[in-house]
Amino acid sequence: MRSYCPVLIGRAEELRVLTSALSAVREGTGGSVFLLGEPGIGKSRLAEECVDAARAAGLRILRGHCGPLGAATPFRPLVEAVSSQLRTGHVPRSPGLHPYRATLGRLFPELRVPGTPAPADLVEVCEALLRLLAAFGEESEGSETGDAGAGTSKADGALLVLEDLHDADRETLAVVEYLVNHLHGVRVLLVATLRSEPGAAADLVGRVTRRRAGTVLELDPLGSAEVADIAARCLAAAGPGGVPAAVAEYVERYGAGNPYLVEELLSDLLDAGLLRATSQGWRTAGKPQVTVPRSIVEAHARRLDRLDSGSRDLLRTAALLGHRFSLPALQTVTGLADPDLFGRVHVAIDAGFVLPDSAAPDWYSFRHALTAEAVRATLLPGEQAALARRAVGALEAADPALPDERCHLAAALSRIAGNPRAAARYYAEAGRRALADGATETAVALLEHAHDNVPPAERAAVDAALIEALIEADHLDRALTLMDTAEYSAGIATGRRIALHSQIAWISAMAGRRPEAAAQLATARRLWAGSGDADGEGDGNGDSDGDSGSELTPPPELLLAEAYCVFLQGDGDAAQRRTEAERFARLAAAEAERRSSPVMVCLASQLSALLAREQGFDVANRILERILAVAEANDLPLWRAEAMVCIAGNDFMSTGSGHLLEQARDISFQTGSVSRGLVMENGLALHAVLAADHERAGEILARCRAGTIQVRGLGDERYPVLVAAMSAAHRGLRAAMDRELAVFAEHDDPSPLVPLKLGLCRAFCALLEEDRSLALAELDALDTWLDANPSPFYLAGRHGLRPLLMTLEGRWTRDRYEQAASGPGARLRWNAQFLHLADAVLLGREGRAEAAAAAVDTAVAAAAPFPMARALGLRLVGEAAVADGWGEPDRWLRTAEEYFHARDVHPVAGRCRALLRQAGVRVAQRRDSSEQIPAVLRERGVTVREYQVFALLPGRPTNKDIARWLVISPRTVEKHVASLIIKAGQADRTNLCAYAAELARGGARQG
Structure with a gap:
């Protein structure tokens, strides 16, 4: 007889926190709550109460469960949660999902994009799932047809529940952490349950706690009164005296304040006949003497004994598969036909052992993790091993390839069966599959299991895959530790080792990790020198290609590592290093082509194209077009997108146009390469800054900073x-x-x-503060840095802004200017505007007034895409024209003054007015509208327009109210508020309103 408590007892404060979080979601503020505690303490029951409250409030519900088997399949609980909505036909059509459809299509068939390559980068998946959840929280049920208003109401938010997070795969944990960091502005609440035990999930919760990024509720044992209340409600007792004293003492003593244990203890008493209902109430037949936790195991054993043998065997087999199990896997292992299988499952449900999973068809779970453990404990170790061996045999007989999760299941069962070699083999295969799918963290975990189970003498093949997974997952230190072992040195082919050490070398070089890069390059060189590659070994995979033409040529991986290390961290003259790096890159591309390795051809050619910019951007583009051809010929869509990205970047620098950047971004998103798309988004943000469209730059940066990942390149x-x-x-x-x-x-x-920090940030800021000496100091520092470090950045200042300032200061003559104007960077439009102005200054000093004025006109035309730089250039050249008496300085300075005054850049606007007066031009006095801004805000960069919004916030109006009062759009108000939150150093809009009210009160007292 099963005994359940019909209501939640003793969790009023936790329920209040969850209810408050749900209310915040409905108001537009998302968040996360983690329910932490021992098995049976009430985590799932509390999550269920939250689900009921969310459903009543109109939130969309997404639920996923983690389990030991799910750890073999990346994102399994998240896929389960989202699929529960997609199966209903609700497929969000939010425009914000468009760039991520290809990524989402890898996880959800309903969103699949034909021809999408795999795998996706992990943070691409994180951002894609964040946006998908946001769409679920915003869109109506009718949105899958594109008619969001077809008789349905807009969602009031979404609740994502992930249970048993301690069993989650590493990729799911990465997504959860990403969500925790980015749910604040999304109408989604994440509620996760997990055990209070060491592990990756507990580490995540620890980070959440330290950063105060989410809410962590650790469920303590219930008190005596609450345990008594549970007992009374389980027994449907009429009053506090309804539970016999001996029973109340027993459940309090052995229940340890754990609701599940209390229920199980009462069920055990009922089943044993020690507690009976009589006309006078509940009566005991003797004092209970059972102990905990063995009592739970014995209780389940007695309940199992009352079942028929077939149902009993099915439950014990299911317990070996884990707390949750799939019906198809259980059918394969048991060999039962559908009628017998379903009949026995129904018996298990009726007996209170298992429950169907409403969110995932064909999946069932034991009523509690302790239930599965107790059922499994009824088997002797020898029985468990024999049953596990039979289960593995059944899985292999059904499909030797062991698809889906069955490979990991076979590994877990092999461990139970006492066959570590078989377990290692299955773990290794599951790990290789995960790595091929791009699930690097899961691959690492599985391959580490394989490493731990296989004897040292047989680890070589496993270690090779594990090292590759560690490198892909950016765990370079762990990879290096493993590469120092004797098993690695003795068991992995030399060619493969050269490739791995070379790969770590160039990755380390790009990451600025000089010691690691140098050490790994030295190791790769030593291995190559001692390999006797005349045998043909060295194709990067440890296999001989039989071509004696490779006798004197290192493998392409080693050549590429040489190129990156010389370019990024070599010694000596930067130009010489660039030339040497380019030579290595060309050799790497040629050797990769000879060995029929198209990916290596693309990798090496990409670096060649970057270095070839010094010869001219047309030369670089010819190399990039070669990458395009290789990608097309070998069906490498991601490399096609990469080449388009590089070509677009070159076009942007050459012409100042962002058209190809947008095109390359769209192509990248369409092919599922969100990381490359985000590189283009970064480029578009830079373009928007140079074009002085800071509002657009802010919108793009908001996307980039939420979704960008570390791209293995120079950025x-x-x-x-x-x-x-x-x-x-x-x-x-x-x-x-x-x-x-x-x-x-x-x-x-x-x-x-x-270079970008020194030139495009600090130097420009100094110029807008009218501190030319500081600007030149920053540019001189840039020039010194570039002498020692080759750089792919041509817009930072060396090729344009610095020549202009050096000319204005009289430090450059015509010869030095001509030398700068002849370089490849001089032909880039951003640089050309400054160089034309430098030419104008020199011409003016040479007494060639008409030619000088014409050079200014040419500079203004070149600066058309860059309004702020154009105005700054006019201010600088205007001063020179006033001093040397040529051109139209009054027109140029008025144009600059109007521009900078309108944008509250008062130092430059004031200097323009002073220069106009110096030239004898009458200038009307302008009132500085920024005077109304309190100093504390003015120092933080708050503009007049932002302060107009800020001044209205003490009354806590809505954005629509502010928009109506200021006659602007609500979207503009939202942007101003977002900017004010950052500049004022506040956590959110609520805190910003409180700060505005506080500042207003302070101002009133001062007045």
């Missing part, structure tokens, strides 16, 4: 941080720029992005 996740700093610098907002640069500086490793 990384710091790029959007740096572009945000540029945006502040190009508006003269030093405090905002410094905050972003502080984030940039948090990375200890050196970055090739330094």
Whole structure:
């Protein structure tokens, strides 16, 4: 007889927190709550209460369950949760999902895009799932037809419940952490349950706690009164005296405040006949003497004994498969026909052992994890091993390939069966599959299981795959530790070792990890020198290609590592290093082509194209077109997208147009390469900054900073941080720029992005502060850095802005200018505008007034895409024209003054007015509208327009109200509020309103 408590007892505070979080979601603020505790403490029951409350509030419900078997399949609980909605026909059509359809299609057949390559980058999946959840929280049930208003109401948000997170795969945990960090502005609440035991999930919760990024509720044991209440309700007792004293004492003593144990203990008493219902109430037949936890096992054993032998065997087999199990897997292992299988499952359900999973068809779960453990404990170790061996045999007989999760299931069963070699074989195969699918963290975990189960003498093949997975997962230190073992050195072919060490070398070089790069390159060189590659070994896979033409040529991986190390961290003259790196890259591409390795051809050619810019961007583009041809011929869609990305970047620098950037971004998203699409998004953000469209730059950066990942190239996740700093610098907002640069500086490793920091950030900000000496100091530092470090960045200042300032200062003559104007960087439109102005200054000093004025006109035409730089150039050349008496300085300075005054860049606007007066031009006095802004806000870069919004916030109006009062759009108000939150250093809109009210009260007292 089963005994259940019909209501939740003793969790009022936890339920209040969950209810409050649900209310916040309906108001537009998402979040996360983690329910932590021992098995049976009430985590799932509390999550169920949250689901009921969310359903009543109109939220969309998504539920997924983690389990030991699910750890073999990346994203399994998330796929389960989302699929529960997709199966109903609700397929969100939000425009924001468009770039991520290809990525989502890898997980959900309903969203599949034909021809999509695999795998996707992990953070691409994280961002894609975040946006999908956001769409579920916003869209109506009718949105799958494109008619969101077809008789349905808009969703009030979404609740994502993930149970048993302690059993989740590493990729799911990565997504969960990403969601925790980005749900604040999304109408989604994440509720996850997990045991309070060591593991990756507990580590995640620890990070959440330290950062205060989410809410963690650790469920403590219930008190005596609450345990008594559970007992009374389980027994449907009429009053507090309804439970016999001996029973109340027993469940309090042995139940340990655990609701599940209390229920199980009562069920055991009922089943044993020690507790009976009489006309006078509940009566005991003797004092209970059972102990915990053995009592739970014995209780389940007695309940199992009352079942028929077939149902009993089915339950014990299911318990070996885990807390949750799929019906097809259970059928394969048991060999039962449908009628017998379903009949026995129904018996198990009626007996209270298992429950059907409403969110996942064909899946069932034991009523509690303790239930599965107790059922399994009724088997002797020898019985478990024999049953596990039979189960593995059945799985292999059904399909020797062991598809889906069955490979991992076979591994787990082999461990139970006492066959570690077989377990290692299955774990290794499951790990290789995960790595091929791009699930690097899951691959690492599975291959580590294989490593631990296989004897040392047989580890070579496993270790090769594990090292590759560790490298792909960016766990270089762990990969290096494994590569130091004797098993690795003795068991992996030399060619494969050369390739692995070379790969780590170039990755380390790109990441600025100089010692690791040098050490790995040295190891690869040593292996190559001692390999006797005249035998033909060295194709990068440890296999001989039989071609004696490779006798004197290192493998392409080693050549590419040489190229990157010389280019990024070699010694000596930067130009010589560039030339040497280009030679290595060309050799690597040629050797890769000879060995029929198209991916290596593309990798090496990509570096060649980057280096060839020094010879001219047309030369670089010819190499990129070669990559396109190789990609097309070998069906490499991601490399086609990569080549398009590089061509678009070259076109942007050459013409100042963002057209090809947008095209390359769209192609990248269409092919599922969100990482490359985000690289283009970063490029478009930079283009928007140079075009002085800071609102658009902010929108793009919001996407980039939420979804960008470290791209294995010369840029990384710091790029959007740096572009945000540029945006502040190009508006003269030093405090905002410094905050972003502080984030940039948090990375200890050196970055090739330094030229952008010095030139496009600090130098420009100094010029907008009218501090030309500081700007030149920054540009001189840039020039010194570039002398020692080759760089792919041609817009930072060396080829344009610095020549202009050096000419204005009289430090450059015509000869030095001509030398700068003859380089490849001079032909880029951003640089050309400054070089034409430098030419104009020199011509003016040479007394060639007409030619000087014509050069200014040419500069203005070149600067057409860059309005701020154009105005700054006019201000700089205007001063020279006033001093040397040529051109139309009054017109140029008025144009510049109008531009900078309208944008609240007062130092430059004021200097323009002073120069006009110096030239004898009458200038009307302008009132500085920024005077109304409190100093504390003005110092943080708050603009007049933002302050108009800020001044209305003390009353906590809605964005629509503010938009109506200021006659602007609600979207514009939203952007101003978002900017104010950052500049004022507040956590959210609520805190910003409180800060505005506090500042207003302070102002009133001062007045």
